Amino acid sequence: MEQIAEKKKAILESTLDLIREKGFHGTPMSLVAKNAGVAAGTIYHYFDSKDKLICEVFTYIMDNMMEAVKQHDKEEMTYQARFFNVWRSQLRFYLENPKVLVFFEQFVNSPYNELIGHNRHDKLRQHLKLFLSNGVEAGYLRRVNPEVLSVLVLTNVITTAKMIRRGEINQESPEIEQIAEILWKGISL
Amino acid sequence: MEQIAEKKKAILESTLDLIREKGFHGTPMSLVAKNAGVAAGTIYHYFDSKDKLICEVFTYIMDNMMEAVKQHDKEEMTYQARFFNVWRSQLRFYLENPKVLVFFEQFVNSPYNELIGHNRHDKLRQHLKLFLSNGVEAGYLRRVNPEVLSVLVLTNVITTAKMIRRGEINQESPEIEQIAEILWKGISL
DNA sequence: TGCCACCGAATGAACGTTCGGTTGACGCGC
């Protein structure tokens, strides 16, 4: 990945921040500029339009997340341990980057999503799918379409992160492990 | 529930339609009016503002959905059968009302959501929570916070509906039953 | 001198909302 110019990065982060707070239409470019410590015109030096900016924020996030998940995976662990590890890496990422959760969910369910070929966040999904597919072949998991399995895992983590963010469960609570176990119990043999 | 005036209903449906297609900011009031066969001013006869309109669309949907779920529930069935039945009712509702899915997900992850009291207290979730809570007490389900259980069930159904909509699984496929079974296996004792 | 990153006031279009006005249904006194 190439170096991202400092101002460009500031713009991306500022956009992410504001959209989390105020949603897509609540965030005018002027505010994005102000919060990034940049002039309005400067945004257009780096991004063609607001739409393009928002799409780039998305890919910027996904790259970060993919990085985090891969970094923590240890291939020498048992399959089950790896599973819980991958699950926790994702959860940790969401908790450490709370901006991401709202933005991500908002983006995925918006028409912007179709402006990108919807293959970008598939990198993470692809990774997960392969991992789960191996689990099926090795007899650890139920024989279910890995496509389906991967989606179940991804949404399960997001759901957990959302509950924590909303204060419905505590970040330290054993309930979190319970959720991962429910998922594992459901999909494993 | 009281009768909804015809034009009011047309406005609600039109809003739902447009937001599904174009998102919140892609749908100007003028278009909502046009598609509902109504003058722009008329909308303001029924709704204070665009925000209020969108919030009312949400509760309008939730009421419909609640209705559908309750209608299919048969208390004389076994607990497990009722569980699958509730799960299927929700799925059926999403499939029969495809507009709802996108709108719903968009709404929940937007700042509008906070304009209504926390949707933690919405009627459907309350209903489900009670049902699951009973399951825990009766020894059918793992002893897990019913709040958590209800969220897991709700998101599981939504995830399934989304996969079907995106064509990742077929509406007739046995994979759908598998997903419900995975959930049941995870949360049951 | 030319180029690049950057600035920020100005522009113009889009959009939410308002408001003065029309229509038609309904009640009431005669």
Added chain:
DNA sequence: GCGCGTCAACCGAACGTTCATTCGGTGGCA
């Protein structure tokens, strides 16, 4: 039955604001 007043439903042109985007300009570096 008729005239009259009232009021809710409804219309749509017009208003004022907000906001994405533009563009002429500035400073610094090669």
